[in-house]
Amino acid sequence: QVQLQESGPGLVKPSETLSLTCTVSGGSITNNYWSWIRQPPGKGLEWIGYVSYSGSTNYNPSLKSRATISVETSKNHFSLNLSSVTAADTAVYYCARNSGNYGLMLYYFDYWGQGALLTVSS
Amino acid sequence: EIVITQSPATLSVSPGERATLSCRASQGVSSNLAWYQRKPGQAPRLLIYGASTRATGIPARFSGSGSGTEFTLTISSLQSEDFAVYYCQQYNKWPPLFGQGTKLEIK
Numbered sequence: 523q524v525q526l527q528e529s530g531p532g533l534v535k536p537s538e539t540l541s542l543t544c545t546v547s548g549g550s551i552t553n554n555y556w557s558w559i560r561q562p563p564g565k566g567l568e569w570i571g572y573v574s575y576s577g578s579t580n581y582n583p584s585l586k587s588r589a590t591i592s593v594e595t596s597k598n599h600f601s602l603n604l605s606s607v608t609a610a611d612t613a614v615y616y617c618a619r620n621s622g623n624y625g626l627m628l629y630y631f632d633y634w635g636q637g638a639l640l641t642v643s644s
Numbered sequence: 645e646i647v648i649t650q651s652p653a654t655l656s657v658s659p660g661e662r663a664t665l666s667c668r669a670s671q672g673v674s675s676n677l678a679w680y681q682r683k684p685g686q687a688p689r690l691l692i693y694g695a696s697t698r699a700t701g702i703p704a705r706f707s708g709s710g711s712g713t714e715f716t717l718t719i720s721s722l723q724s725e726d727f728a729v730y731y732c733q734q735y736n737k738w739p740p741l742f743g744q745g746t747k748l749e750i751k
Contacts, residue, residue, distance in 0.1 A: 526687070567731060567742035582739045616688065627738045628679035632699065634687040 526617050530583035531640050534611075538576060540604040540640055544617030551575055551598045557631060558602045560613040572620055572629075573600050575605040580627070600628035609643045614639050646671050648734055650743035656751040663745045667715040667732035675711045676736035684730045684746075691730075692717065708726050719748075 530542040544556065558570040571581035573591040581589050585604070593600040604611060614637040622629035647670040657663045667677065675695040676697035682688040690699040695715055705720040719726055727750050733741045 554662075557685060566744040569740045569742075584739075618688075621690075621693070622735060628676055628689065628735045629740065630693050630735050631680075631688075632690045632693075634689070636685065636687045 524619060524633045525580065526530070526633055527613060528586045528635045528638035530616050530638050530640060531641060532617070532639065534607055535644050536608055536642055537606055538608050540602070540611060542615055542638060542640070543599050544595075544601070544603045544615075544635060545599045546619075547598070551595050551600065555624055555629065555631075556591075556593065556600045557618045557620055558589075559616045559634075561616070561637075564611070564614040565613075567616075568616075570602065570604075574624075588605070593611070609642050612640065621633055646673065646734060646737055646741055648732060648741050648743040650730075650732060650746050652746060653744070654747045654749060656749050657722055659724060660751045661722055661750055663719040663722055663726075665717040665719075665730055665748070667710075667717070667743055668713075669713045669734055671737075672712045673736035676734060677707055677708075677709065678735065679706075679709070679713050679717045680731045681726075681728045681729065690730070698702075719737040722748075724750075732737045 532601045534540045552575040557572040573593045589590045590603045616636045616637045618631035619630040619633040620629040649668045651666045677695045679692040681689045696708045727743045
C-alpha cells in the first residue's frame with residue numbers, strides 16, 4: 523500500500539519561502555506523477571502543481587509562478603517550495619499521487635498524505 | 645472557468661439510511677469526475693473516479709452516477725465510519741478543480 527507523509531516547519535514568516543517534503547513509502551516514486559494540493563482554513567481544496575518522476579512540472583496559474591516542485595528519486599521524495607508567502611498561504615498542504623491520463627492532463631488523485639498545517643505569521 | 649458546486653453544504657442523516665450528495669459543474673465535464681472522503685486527521689481517500697467507478701477497496705454501498713454537469717454520490721446504508729466530509733473533483737479541463745465539500749453528519 524502506497525503511503526505519503528508530508529513534513530515541514532509548521533510556521534513560516536511573511537515574505538519567506540515555504541518548503542515542504544513528501545516522502546513516499548510502500549512503492550516507488552518512479553513511473554508516476556505527484557501533486558501538491560492545499561486547503562486554506564474555511565476554504566476548498568486547491569491543486570498547486572505536479573512533478574513527474576523525470577522532473578517535468580506543471581503548475582496552477584493561480585499561484586503566479588511562486589511554486590516550484592522538485593523530485594529526488596534516490597530518496598523517494600518530492601518537495602514544494604512556495605516563495606513570497608503571505609497569510610493567504612496559510613493552509614493544510616497535502617501531497618498526493620496522480621492517476622488517470624497524463625498525456626491528456628486528465629488526472630485525479632488516488633493516494634494522499636494526511637496533510638501538514640503551514641501557518642504564515644510573523 | 646469551470647465552477648464546481650456541491651450541495652448541500654451539510655447533510656444530516658441517521659445511520660442505516662441513504663445519503664445522496666450532489667455535485668454540479670458549470671460546464672460539461674463528461675464523466676471525468678472523482679469523489680473523495682476526508683476524515684479529521686486522516687488522508688483523504690479516493691472513492692469514485694470516472695463518475696461511477698469505485699476505487700480499489702471501496703465498499704459497494706458507495707456509488708456514483710451522472711455525466712456532463714450533474715453528478716451524485718450515494719451511500720446506500722450509512723455506517724458510523726461514513727460520517728465525514730466529501731469532495732468532488734473535475735478533471736476534464738485543466739487545472740483540476742474541487743468542490744467546496746459536503747459535510748455528512750449524524751442526525
